[in-house]
Amino acid sequence: MNWQSGNKGGPxxxxxxxxxxxxxxxxxLFVQNPEEVSPELRExxxxxxxxxxxxxxxxxxxxxxxGVDTAKIVAAIQLADNxxxxxxxxxxxxxxxxxxxxxxxxxxxxxxLTEQDLRSVPVNLISKHAPSNVKDGYEAILHxxxxxxxxxxxxxxxxxxxxxxxxLQQKLESGTSVIQLSNDEKKALLKRLSEVEGFETFVHRTxxxxxxxxxEGLDSMILLLDAIIQDSMKKGAKTINIGMAHRGRLNVxxxxxxxxxxxxxxxxxxxxxKQLIPSEGSIGITYGWTGDVKYHLGANxxxxxxxxxxxxxxxxxxxxxxxxxxxxVTGYTRxxxxxxxxxxxxxxxxxxxxxxxxxxxxxxxGQGIVAETFNYSGIKGYQTGGSIHVIANNLIGFxxxxxxxxxxxxxSDPAKGFEVPIVHVNADDPESVITAGLLAYEYRHxxxxxxxxxxxxxxxxxxNEMDEPMVTNPLLYKKIxxxxxxxxxxxxxxxxxxxxxxETINQYQEEIQSLLKEAYEVVPKKDENPDIKMNPxxxxxxxxxxxxxxxxxxxxxAINEELLTWPEDLSINKKLGRILKRRSEVFEGKGKIDWAHxxxxxxxxxxxxxxxxxxxxQDSERGTFAQRHLVLHDEVTGxxxxxxxxxxxGNASFTVHNSPLTEAAxxxxxxxxxxxxxxxxxxxxAQFGDFANMAQVMFDQFISSGRAKWGQxxxxxxxxxxxxxxxxxxxxxxxxxxxxxxxxxxxxxxxNLSTAAQYFHILRRQAAVxxxxxxxxxxxxxxxxxxxxxxxxxxxxxxxxxxxxxxLEEEITGTSLEKVEKLILCTGxxxxxxxxxxxxxxxxxxxxxxxxxxxxxxxKEKILEMISKFPNLNEIVWVQEEPKNMGAWTFVQPLLxxxxxxxxxxxxxxxxRSSPSEGEPTVHKKEQERIITEALKRGVGGRxxxxx
Numbered sequence: 001m002n003w004q005s006g007n008k009g010g011p012x013x014x015x016x017x018x019x020x021x022x023x024x025x026x027x028x029l030f031v032q033n034p035e036e037v038s039p040e041l042r043e044x045x046x047x048x049x050x051x052x053x054x055x056x057x058x059x060x061x062x063x064x065x066x067g068v069d070t071a072k073i074v075a076a077i078q079l080a081d082n083x084x085x086x087x088x089x090x091x092x093x094x095x096x097x098x099x100x101x102x103x104x105x106x107x108x109x110x111x112x113l114t115e116q117d118l119r120s121v122p123v124n125l126i127s128k129h130a131p132s133n134v135k136d137g138y139e140a141i142l143h144x145x146x147x148x149x150x151x152x153x154x155x156x157x158x159x160x161x162x163x164x165x166x167x168l169q170q171k172l173e174s175g176t177s178v179i180q181l182s183n184d185e186k187k188a189l190l191k192r193l194s195e196v197e198g199f200e201t202f203v204h205r206t207x208x209x210x211x212x213x214x215x216e217g218l219d220s221m222i223l224l225l226d227a228i229i230q231d232s233m234k235k236g237a238k239t240i241n242i243g244m245a246h247r248g249r250l251n252v253x254x255x256x257x258x259x260x261x262x263x264x265x266x267x268x269x270x271x272x273x274k275q276l277i278p279s280e281g282s283i284g285i286t287y288g289w290t291g292d293v294k295y296h297l298g299a300n301x302x303x304x305x306x307x308x309x310x311x312x313x314x315x316x317x318x319x320x321x322x323x324x325x326x327x328x329v330t331g332y333t334r335x336x337x338x339x340x341x342x343x344x345x346x347x348x349x350x351x352x353x354x355x356x357x358x359x360x361x362x363x364x365x366g367q368g369i370v371a372e373t374f375n376y377s378g379i380k381g382y383q384t385g386g387s388i389h390v391i392a393n394n395l396i397g398f399x400x401x402x403x404x405x406x407x408x409x410x411x412s413d414p415a416k417g418f419e420v421p422i423v424h425v426n427a428d429d430p431e432s433v434i435t436a437g438l439l440a441y442e443y444r445h446x447x448x449x450x451x452x453x454x455x456x457x458x459x460x461x462x463x464n465e466m467d468e469p470m471v472t473n474p475l476l477y478k479k480i481x482x483x484x485x486x487x488x489x490x491x492x493x494x495x496x497x498x499x500x501x502x503e504t505i506n507q508y509q510e511e512i513q514s515l516l517k518e519a520y521e522v523v524p525k526k527d528e529n530p531d532i533k534m535n536p537x538x539x540x541x542x543x544x545x546x547x548x549x550x551x552x553x554x555x556x557x558a559i560n561e562e563l564l565t566w567p568e569d570l571s572i573n574k575k576l577g578r579i580l581k582r583r584s585e586v587f588e589g590k591g592k593i594d595w596a597h598x599x600x601x602x603x604x605x606x607x608x609x610x611x612x613x614x615x616x617x618q619d620s621e622r623g624t625f626a627q628r629h630l631v632l633h634d635e636v637t638g639x640x641x642x643x644x645x646x647x648x649x650g651n652a653s654f655t656v657h658n659s660p661l662t663e664a665a666x667x668x669x670x671x672x673x674x675x676x677x678x679x680x681x682x683x684x685x686a687q688f689g690d691f692a693n694m695a696q697v698m699f700d701q702f703i704s705s706g707r708a709k710w711g712q713x714x715x716x717x718x719x720x721x722x723x724x725x726x727x728x729x730x731x732x733x734x735x736x737x738x739x740x741x742x743x744x745x746x747x748x749x750x751x752n753l754s755t756a757a758q759y760f761h762i763l764r765r766q767a768a769v770x771x772x773x774x775x776x777x778x779x780x781x782x783x784x785x786x787x788x789x790x791x792x793x794x795x796x797x798x799x800x801x802x803x804x805x806x807x808l809e810e811e812i813t814g815t816s817l818e819k820v821e822k823l824i825l826c827t828g829x830x831x832x833x834x835x836x837x838x839x840x841x842x843x844x845x846x847x848x849x850x851x852x853x854x855x856x857x858x859x860k861e862k863i864l865e866m867i868s869k870f871p872n873l874n875e876i877v878w879v880q881e882e883p884k885n886m887g888a889w890t891f892v893q894p895l896l897x898x899x900x901x902x903x904x905x906x907x908x909x910x911x912x913r914s915s916p917s918e919g920e921p922t923v924h925k926k927e928q929e930r931i932i933t934e935a936l937k938r939g940v941g942g943r944x945x946x947x948x
Contacts, residue, residue: 022078035162040077040125044070069120075111076121076137080144082106084169085157087148088424093456095217095428096395096479106145129173147172151432153424158416164447168421177439179431183499189223189430190494191508193487196222196251198512199261203250206520207268209466213295215248216460218392219486220433221358224455225256227437228356228388233308235445236351239336241676242315243329244358245322246295247392247459249315257299257315261519267294271524287317289534292709296320316672317710319701322360323367327665328702329355330373331672333384340612340680343650344642350385350448358390361411361454362397372665374418377450381616381657382669386444388437389415389452393427394459399472412454420450427457428486458483536708536745539773543746543857549764551605553800557587559604563643571636576629592793595783596627598756601799602763603630603654604647606681611767612652613644616659616670617685617719624687624721627787630656663694667718671702674716678775681767682716689720689734689781690916696738703777704742715775717766722752722781723829724881724917726924733882733916736855739779740891743856746774750856752781752828752888754808757794758853761804781828791832806854807862810835812869819845820870823903824935825863825896826879827852827888834879837932846938855888858895867901877906879935881928883913908935 030037030045037045082105089102104110108118121137123130127144134143148154156168171177181189196219203212215221229240244252253259265271287297298317304310314332318325336353338346357373364370376382391412397405408414412422421443425436433455440451458480462469469477484492494500535541551559564584566572586593593601603613618624621631632641644654659666667684674682686692692699706712722734739750753759759780766778786792808831812820824847826834831851838844850866852859867873876896880887889907896905909931910917918924 023074036160038077038081039128039166040080041074043125044074044077072113072117073121073125075113076118076126076141079106079108079111079113079141080126083141083144083148084154087145088153088155091149091153091424092151093153093424093426093454094395095426095456096458096476096483098395098476098479106149108141127173129170131175144173151426151429152436154422155412155416155424156421159419159421161419161447164421164443164449167446168443171439171442177435177442179435179438181431186431186494186499187504189434190487190490190500190505192223192226192255193219193430193490194505194508195255195512197485197487198509198516199251199254202513202516202520203264203268204461204465206265210268211293211295211464211466212250213246213248213464214459214461215251216485217394217480218248218427218455218457218459220427220430220457221248221390221392221455222251222255223430224390224433224437224453225252225356227434228441229256229313231438231441232354232445233303233311235441237354238311239333239353240311240313240356241329241332241336241353242313242356242358243318243325244315244392245318245325245360245363246320247360247394248358249295249318252315253297253299257301257313259299261516262522264294265520265523267297269523270526270530288706288708288711289536290705290708291534292317292319296709298710317706317712319709321697321701322363323369323373324664324668324697324701326357326359326370326373327668328672328675329357330377330382330384330387331669331674332676333387334382334669335673335676335680337384338653338677340653340677341651342653343607343647344645344653345655346612346653350383351445353384354444355384355387356390357387358392360397361391361393361395361402362400362405364389364391364411365406365408365414366397369664369668371414371417372660372662374415374420374450375662376660376665376669377418379660381655381659382666383448385448386450388440388444389420389450391452391454393454393456395456396459396473396476398463399467399469401473401476410454412452415450415452418450420452422452422454424454424456427455428489430486430490457486460485537773540707540746540776542774544749544765544769544774544776545772547765547768549761549768549803550800551601551764553587553796556601556605556796556800559601559608559647560584560587562647563600563604565646566632566641566643570632570639570641571634572632572641573635576632580629587796589795592790592795593756593799594627594793595756595759595787596623596629598760598794598799599628599763600630600644602760603644604650605764606767607644607647607652607654608649609767610652611770612654612677612680613683614655614670614673614680615683615685616655616657616666618659618661618687620685621656621658624685625784625787663691664698667692667695667698668702671698671714671716674714675706675712678713678715679771681763681770683719684716685719685782686721686734688731689722690730690732692718692720693735693738699739700742704739704747707747707776708745713773713775714777715766715770717763717778717780719780719782721784723784723786724924724928725785726918726921726928727784728919729915729917733886734781735886735916736781736882736888737886737890740856740888743891746776746857748777748779748856749854750779750781751854753783753853754786754828754831754851755792755794755798757798757802758804758808760799761802765804783829786829786832789832791835804853806852806859807866808851808853809866810838810849812848816845817869818872820848821872821938822847822875822877823867823870823873824849824877824879825852825892826850827855828881830879830881830931833928833932834935837936841936844936847936852888852892855891858892860895860899863896864899864901867899867903873901873903875906876901876903877908877935879931880907880909881931882916883910885912886916 026037026041034042086105115138118138119136123134123140126137126140130140130143134140159165200214200216296319298315301313316325316329333353333355337348337350340346393411423436425432436453440453443451491505583597585591670682670684720734724732769775834849878889
């Protein structure tokens with residue numbers, strides 16, 4: 001009934017102060033969105049209506065004494081809601097006891113309630129999910145305090161979905177989330193903790209002064225991972241991918257990935273590679289050819305026990321850039337979930353694979369890539385059905401305590417912005433830790449969303465066991481020094497419960513130490529004369545193999561017709577329709593194939609060959625420059641049609657997604673996807689090449705060097721729009737110099753192409769070698785103004801007959817070879833500018849232009865062969881648009897000098913600059929004209945070099 005139209009004033013008349021304010025606030029929320037109000041209060045509002053009191057100000061206490069019992073009920077409901085919302089502030093979640101408890105909002109007196117008041121309140125109005133042994137409102141409040149303020153604490157009010165909140169509330173308050181362990185299971189936990197602690201103790205004693213980034217203080221992380229992994233496999237997970245930084249990594253390698261102790265000890269010992277464990281390969285540093293420190297290495301484990309067959313656990317390799325592994329592992333996971341055999345978007349099974357991302361408590365709020373990874377967790381092209389996030393919270397970052405490393409109360413707070421539920425758990429309580437893990441995976445299983453576990457422990461030693469934390473953090477470390485280990489605490493608990501005795505505890509410790517000693521004894525002694533050459537394997541050193549990239553004319557023509565056919569009832573933009581239909585004429589000798597057309601034909605041929613394709617970028621469906629249009633949109637219905645999904649001979653999936661406005665996380669994701677699905681041509685496209693610098697750590701630490709460090713192969717393609725058109729410093733340079741600076745050991749290909757045919761063939765070459773040993777990433781400086789340029793567009797025969805050429809020369813007649821005095825070497829867009837200028841010259845016989853399309857590996861032999869044709873050559877000039885300290889000049893200059901030719905080697909381009917380009921279009925135009933004019937005139941010599 002509506003109280004205002006029935007009994008005037010109603011139960012709300014007795015409210016004043018905070019109780020009345022709470023009711024008014026909740027009713028306002030109830031009107032806007034009933035789901036945001038607790039079920040108990042919603043029931044009252046539906047029964048009694050608005051708390052507004054006619055004739056009285058709601059802020060003034062009423063003199064009427066109606067509905068006292070209802071007032072107590074609402075106060076009790078407010079108390080219950082606040083225990084759920086603020087109980088974590090009073091919870092025992094810090095093992096060192098170093099936190100201020102905030103209990104005011106969960107005390108009875110705050111709400112003018114007594115035990116007797118609560119005894120008369122029905123249980124279901126306090127907690128409709130309370131166990132049957134809870135008999136009244138007072139016991140219900142005690143039950144809620146037990147749930148929300150002990151060793152586990154929960155934050156889920158930020159979750160907007162009512163079903164999710166109700167599910168969490170039911171799981172927590174019914175008691176069904178709390179595990180019930182048998183005595184044998186408790187003994188197994190104690191034994192596992194003995195293994196975790198014993199390993200660290202042995203390494204600390206045996207390898208004195210070596211870094212290991214010990215897990216001690218967070219020992220129960222291993223129990224947490226055990227619980228999550230075992231439960232997930234029972235529910236059907238076949239691939240579990242783990243990403244983590246270095247804290248506790250060696251213990252995870254040993255006890256979760258099953259890496260033999262012998263192999264870990266050999267890495268500490270700097271032992272030579274030696275075959276000691278036939279099933280495990282050599283021990284010693286056997287990763288890549290340069291290797292990496294032991295606490296950065298990853299591993300794989302195949303699980304084939306009585307319960308689970310064919311499951312795979314992967315710990316990703318990770319450098320010291322902490323959180324950057326998170327997007328890579330989610331990329332692994334998406335690749336593992338997808339079936340790429342059908343010519344459409346891949347079918348995805350999110351139950352088959354998931355990610356566990358282990359974060360540091362300083363890094364989780366401190367590194368922006370964490371938020372980037374959360375941001376795409378629900379986006380179509382990137383979602384993986386939820387990741388389990390574990391914050392390995394040791395209360396400190398190197399020497400920086402939490403009050404200096406974040407502005408929030410908890411390390412986990414950034415996750416609230418993404419409506420992710422959070423559980424805080426005391427790492428000294430193994431059973432609570434397991435409860436948290438099982439709840440997290442079940443939530444992920446039911447709702448296909450992320451979950452955060454804030455595992456709160458400490459760090460027993462300094463950051464890397466070599467520094468003295470008492471110097472910088474004396475109060476914290478006084479506490480830690482006197483604090484028992486998790487194993488000791490849990491052992492005492494089991495002794496007091498009569499489950500084990502001291503003899504059993506000692507036995508567990510002795511067994512693990514004996515096992516560790518046996519493993520150490522078989523490790524070879526330190527290699528005093530290691531191989532310092534560290535050469536890449538022969539297939540890598542030899543470069544890419546020769547492959548056929550052309551497509552026969554009739555076949556390519558048929559593909560083109562398929563791409564230009566769409567349903568009659570598809571209402572696409574008329575202007576776009578006319579543009580696309582013009583593509584049908586190129587095989588009849590009318591018009592040319594531009595950049596985007598060549599790309600689509602390349603994709604179609606690759607799909608017909610059975611190679612899946614995944615292309616993403618901020619505007620990749622249409623193309624930043626409105627050139628691509630791989631997805632056709634119906635103007636009437638908003639529906640989509642993708643021609644590449646409807647190829648007659650297509651037998652592999654094609655994926656194209658517009659990405660979030662981020663670079664680092666998306667590049668990491670695509671790299672991870674490619675590593676886990678090496679048969680797939682994975683392409684990431686920057687909106688402008690300049691924006692790739694936001695992903696620099698991915699290029700530096702993974703894409704350029706991952707194979708040398710870890711043997712991790714990748715064929716990722718990066719498309720970086722590059723070229724000087726007067727659009728300013730942030731829309732000109734893809735920073736090609738940075739990719740060339742890291743170019744060595746055939747680690748990747750860096751290309752700056754000038755024609756659509758070259759692009760066609762290099763894509764097909766990359767797809768053809770994806771699963772070969774020679775594969776490496778491909779960096780392409782793609783054009784902007786050249787996308788539709790006549791000199792970059794090509795005839796169909798260049799695709800049906802041609803191949804990729806590392807150097808493109810202009811045609812020369814035999815009689816003009818002697819006249820050539822100057823050889824211009826250039827790359828990318830400036831080569832088209834030069835060609836345009838040459839076409840307007842009456843006589844250009846003194847100059848020959850060659851475009852270096854593949855800058856790395858540098859085509860020395862081809863350039864030498866070309867030089868040998870010109871007997872009167874006296875100058876080789878490198879021409880570029882970029883400043884002298886940028887672009888390719890600093891890379892190619894020493895390589896040109898190594899040619900040891902008599903001709904003088906000079907430079908023409910912009911002077912050295914701190915900014916990549918001019919911001920004023922008019923200035924840009926004049927500078928560009930200067931470069932072209934100076935390059936083509938006679939007798940430049942070394943005199944004009946674009947400044948210093």
